[in-house]
Amino acid sequence: MQMRNIVLSITALGLVGVASTASAETWRFGLEETEGSVQYGYAEEFKKLIEEKSDGDITVELLPYGSWGSNYSALYDAIQNGAIPLGFGSGFLGGTVPESQLMSLNFVMPNDQLETAEILNSDDFLKSDAWQESFRERGLVPLATLPEGYQVWTANKEIRTPEDMENLQIRVMDNSLLRATYEAYGASPITIAYGELYSALQQGQAEGNIQPVFAHENMGFYEVQDYMIFADQSQFIANFIGNEEWYDGLSDEQREMLESTLDEMVQKGHDIQSQFNSERLETIKENSDINIIHLDESEREAFRELAKPVRQTYVDMVGERGQKALDIVLKHVEQSGDKAE
Numbered sequence: 001m002q003m004r005n006i007v008l009s010i011t012a013l014g015l016v017g018v019a020s021t022a023s024a025e026t027w028r029f030g031l032e033e034t035e036g037s038v039q040y041g042y043a044e045e046f047k048k049l050i051e052e053k054s055d056g057d058i059t060v061e062l063l064p065y066g067s068w069g070s071n072y073s074a075l076y077d078a079i080q081n082g083a084i085p086l087g088f089g090s091g092f093l094g095g096t097v098p099e100s101q102l103m104s105l106n107f108v109m110p111n112d113q114l115e116t117a118e119i120l121n122s123d124d125f126l127k128s129d130a131w132q133e134s135f136r137e138r139g140l141v142p143l144a145t146l147p148e149g150y151q152v153w154t155a156n157k158e159i160r161t162p163e164d165m166e167n168l169q170i171r172v173m174d175n176s177l178l179r180a181t182y183e184a185y186g187a188s189p190i191t192i193a194y195g196e197l198y199s200a201l202q203q204g205q206a207e208g209n210i211q212p213v214f215a216h217e218n219m220g221f222y223e224v225q226d227y228m229i230f231a232d233q234s235q236f237i238a239n240f241i242g243n244e245e246w247y248d249g250l251s252d253e254q255r256e257m258l259e260s261t262l263d264e265m266v267q268k269g270h271d272i273q274s275q276f277n278s279e280r281l282e283t284i285k286e287n288s289d290i291n292i293i294h295l296d297e298s299e300r301e302a303f304r305e306l307a308k309p310v311r312q313t314y315v316d317m318v319g320e321r322g323q324k325a326l327d328i329v330l331k332h333v334e335q336s337g338d339k340a341e
């Protein structure tokens with residue numbers, strides 16, 4: 001009798017095991033950045049929350065830059081075809097979702113970075129038809145938006161005015177709006193892959209760079225540049241995207257869990273980027289004698305004026321949906337009273 005009970009218990013345990021294996025699934029999450037980056041820090045926290053909330057039924061597999069390849073369009077293709085259902089898309093995503101270049105506009109978002117995160121993750125913006133359709137038309141869903149810190153210029157010379165930027169071969173991510181912006185500043189922007197940028201800067205193929213502080217440190221770019229210039233002209237903003245079919249196929253319970261996690265990640269993402277950027281600035285200061293410059297208001301004003309017409313360039317490039325998305329952002333920025341313009 002005793003033996004029979006033991007066998008029954010083992011069988012029951014076995015069944016439980018089988019049932020939980022059958023419902024277990026893996027969410028693959030492709031990152032544009034390496035370990036030690038803001039995207040990686042965000043993804044680690046996201047993974048922790050999803051795995052806890054799903055009681056281990058879901059495993060989130062992190063695929064940092066390099067593990068899926070190094071050509072961003074390969075990552076975006078994999079998200080579009082569902083091989084990697086989750087991922088980040090930032091500046092290079094402009095070729096796949098032109099409207100996403102909204103995130104590259106200069107002097108548009110509020111100065112307050114948490115406020116920026118809140119606006120770009122509000123239902124009013126993120127769930128708007130304009131933003132949703134822009135991604136869904138390409139088989140994607142915009143899940144969240146992650147500001148990763150201010151974009152900081154580096155060069156081997158001091159830059160305080162547009163004249164200082166004249167003809168500077170500054171490296172920009174592959175997107176027409178960034179090229180238009182830096183051409184408006186008088187520079188000669190060039191595009192180089194992220195993984196090739198260190199040697200391009202070292203060899204002088206690129207004369208300047210634009211990255212959030214953590215990336216200047218994480219990728220070692222600061223080692224081969226003499227000046228670091230804070231103009232607070234824009235923030236580096238990544239889109240957290242999902243495969244459309246994958247997202248629409250989630251159960252109600254899974255979608256609720258995902259949405260509540262994304263809500264929690266707005267503040268956590270902000271905390272991660274603030275901490276990473278301030279700590280890495282200290283590391284850069286300790287390890288180098290790079291010259292750090294902060295532009296004052298009147299110096300920023302000259303760049304702000306040149307950036308203004310690029311808003312219209314964005315609308316001309318991407319059309320009505322872009323105009324609507326931009327209008328939503330501008331309305332919130334206006335209401336926040338913290339205008340960057």
Ligand code: 6CS
Pocket residue numbers: 032033090091092173193194210211212215236
């Ligand atoms: O500049 C780039 O290409 C890359 N920089 C960062 C901080 N993240 C991904 C992006 O593609």
